[in-house]
Amino acid sequence: MSSIEQRHHDLLADLQATASRLGRSAPRLLAVSKRQPAAAIAAVHAAGQRAFGENYVQEAMVKQAELARLDDIEWHLIGHLQTNKAREAARHFDWVQSVDRLRLVEALARERATGLPPLNLLVQVNVDDENSKSGCSVDEAGDLCVAIARHPNLALRGLMAIPAPHPDFELRRQAFRRTRELFDRLQADHPGMDTLSLGMSEDAGLAIAEGSTMVRIGTALFGKRD
């Protein structure tokens, strides 16, 4: 096995072990490939990984063209999305995890071609109310879910959050917990919601403890980004 295949293997085993120790189901792994070359994605794909996360539409499109021969690959947009990029995002991704405003919901609904399967969406919640962050407020999330659910070419799948990178991990844990409580409340109205995207390389274990169903991991899989 190449070292990246080995790391992928070990990471899956780690996630599985952490989850069973906590009495949770193992989360899905989203391999965050921003600023990693297409060759690294191909190596992780060869190890069996299917879901990849990118932050920028243009950067992703370059790699998607290079990797067009790989079938059965699932692209997730996890970075902030400008409304004027909605057309490309709706055509080149299977999931958008960074939906945080009504205008963006309507633009994605307009641009997702009929003939493609519904575009899977997560509402990104700014759970620590940080000024600089994208994400809607906890209070706005419900209306966004209702707006998404109205469109047959969009699939409301759940929530995503990035807690403030606080060195005190107890504060991150509380942010994960608040997101999960919001998820549980919204799920009562939207039973199709099945994805809670929480946790990155540093805090995946905490996120799993609080009920994450998808961890987004870059550094711990691909190594440091340039």
Ligand SMILES: *Cc1c(COP(=O)(O)O)cnc(C)c1O
């Ligand atoms: C970069 C990024 C990640 C992965 O971060 P790592 O610390 O490298 O695991 C996860 N989620 C989002 C939204 C990111 O931008």
